[in-house]
Amino acid sequence: MLQTPYYLIDKTALQRNLEIIDYVRKNSGAKLLLALKCFATWSVFDSMKPYMDGTTSSSLYEVKLGYQKFGGETHAYSVAFADHEIDEVLANSDKIIFNSISQLERFEARAGNKPKGLRLNPGISSSSFDLADPARQFSRLGEGNPERILAIIDRLDGVMIHNNCENADFARFDELLAQVEARYSAILHQLKWVSLGGGISFTKPGYELDKFCQRLRQFAQTYGVQVYLEPGEATVRYTTTLEVSVLDTAFNGKHLAIVDSSTEAHMLDLLIYRETAPIGNETGEHRYQICGKTCLAGDIFGEGNFDAPLQVGDRLSIGDAGGYTMVKKNWFNGVNMPAIAIKEVDGSIRAVREFGYDDYVNSLS
Numbered sequence: 159m160l161q162t163p164y165y166l167i168d169k170t171a172l173q174r175n176l177e178i179i180d181y182v183r184k185n186s187g188a189k190l191l192l193a194l195k196c197f198a199t200w201s202v203f204d205s206m207k208p209y210m211d212g213t214t215s216s217s218l219y220e221v222k223l224g225y226q227k228f229g230g231e232t233h234a235y236s237v238a239f240a241d242h243e244i245d246e247v248l249a250n251s252d253k254i255i256f257n258s259i260s261q262l263e264r265f266e267a268r269a270g271n272k273p274k275g276l277r278l279n280p281g282i283s284s285s286s287f288d289l290a291d292p293a294r295q296f297s298r299l300g301e302g303n304p305e306r307i308l309a310i311i312d313r314l315d316g317v318m319i320h321n322n323c324e325n326a327d328f329a330r331f332d333e334l335l336a337q338v339e340a341r342y343s344a345i346l347h348q349l350k351w352v353s354l355g356g357g358i359s360f361t362k363p364g365y366e367l368d369k370f371c372q373r374l375r376q377f378a379q380t381y382g383v384q385v386y387l388e389p390g391e392a393t394v395r396y397t398t399t400l401e402v403s404v405l406d407t408a409f410n411g412k413h414l415a416i417v418d419s420s421t422e423a424h425m426l427d428l429l430i431y432r433e434t435a436p437i438g439n440e441t442g443e444h445r446y447q448i449c450g451k452t453c454l455a456g457d458i459f460g461e462g463n464f465d466a467p468l469q470v471g472d473r474l475s476i477g478d479a480g481g482y483t484m485v486k487k488n489w490f491n492g493v494n495m496p497a498i499a500i501k502e503v504d505g506s507i508r509a510v511r512e513f514g515y516d517d518y519v520n521s522l523s
C-alpha cells in the first residue's frame with residue numbers, strides 16, 4: 159500500500175469528463191484546450207490528448223509544458239510577458255494572447271506572423287468570489303473599451319474572454335455571452351477566433367449540454383469564428399482524491415481527526431475561497447472535523463460523517479482534489495508533499511511521483 163499522503167487520479171472518472179469534452183467539441187465545433195493553471199499533471203496527458211485539442215497557459219513554463227508534453231494546439235497567454243521570456247514563449251506556442259494593448263505593442267514585432275490575440279474584459283462575470291472575479295473593480299485582466307480595441311483590430315486575429323467562474327447555469331452563460339455580443343459585435347465580426355475561456359461547469363451532472371453546444375455553434379456561425387474553450391476545473395472535477403491517514407484524534411467540543419496533510423500546503427483553494435472538501439459519507443453516525451497537521455489554526459479540510467469512530471492509522475479520502483491542488487502545493491511547515499498516483503481503469507494504483515526531504519531542501523537554499 160502506498161504511503162499517504164497522495165493525490166489519487168482516477169482514470170475512470172477522468173474518462174467520464176473527457177467523453178463530455180469530446181461530445182462538446184463534436185457537437186459545437188469548438189476546440190477545447192486544457193487550462194494548465196488548473197491541472198498540469200503530465201503523466202495523464204496521454205489519456206487526455208485524444209479528447210482535447212491542446213493546452214492554454216498563463217506563463218512561460220506552462221506554455222513550454224503544454225507544447226512539449228501535450229502537443230496539439232498551444233496557446234500562450236500571460237498577464238504580462240517579460241522581455242527575456244518572449245522569444246521562448248513564441249517558440250513554444252501556436253498563438254499568443256496579450257493581456258493589454260501595451261503588451262501587444264511591445265511584442266508584436268517579435269511575434270512576427272504568429273497569430274495574435276488580446277484578452278477582452280467585458281466587465282461582467284459569473285464569479286461569486288471577488289478574488290477570482292475578472293470583472294472586479296480596477297481589474298487588470300484584459301481590455302474592455304471597444305473603441306480602443308477597434309483602433310488596433312487589424313493587428314488582431316482573435317480575442318480571449320474569460321469571465322465565467324464555476325458557472326453551472328447554462329442560462330447565465332447564455333445571458334453573459336449575449337451581453338458580450340451586444341457590446342462587442344463590431345469587434346467579433348472582424349476576428350478569426352474567439353476563446354471563451356474556462357469557468358464553465360459543463361461536465362457537472364445535469365448541465366444543459368445540448369443547449370450549450372448549440373449556443374457555441376450559433377456564436378461561431380454568427381461571427382465566422384473558430385470558438386475555443388479553456389476548461390480547467392471542468393476537465394478534472396470529481397476525478398481526484400487526496401488520500402490521507404489519521405495521525406491523532408481529540409475531542410474539543412467536536413470530534414477532531416488530525417491527518418498527515420494540510421489545506422494550506424496541499425489544497426490551498428479551500429483556504430483562499432473559504433470552502434470545505436467533500437469528506438466521509440451521508441449516513442455515518444460519527445461526525446469529525448478533519449484537520450491538517452500544520453501550525454495554522456484554521457488548517458481544516460471540513461467535516462464529515464463516518465461509519466465508526468476514527469482511529470490513528472485510518473485512511474481517509476478527501477474529495478475533489480484535482481483542480482488547483484497539485485499545481486499549487488508548497489512546502490509550508492516542511493510537511494512532505496503528497497505523492498501523485500494514478501488509479502488505472504482495472505483498479506490498480508501506481509505512484510508516478512514521490513517527494514522527499516531532498517525536494518524540500520532543493521526548493522530553498
Ligand SMILES: Cc1ncc(COP(=O)(O)O)c(C=O)c1O
Pocket residue numbers: 193195196320322323324355356357358388389390391392481
Ligand atoms: C484565462 C483563463 N482560462 C481558463 C481558466 C480555467 O478556469 P477553470 O479552471 O475555472 O475552468 C482560467 C482560470 O483562471 C483563466 O484565467
Ligand SMILES: NCCCCNCC[C@H](N)C(=O)O
Pocket residue numbers: 287289290291322323324357427431433
Ligand atoms: N472553488 C472556489 C473558486 C475557484 C475559482 N477557480 C477559478 C480560478 C481561476 N484562476 C479564475 O480566476 O478564474
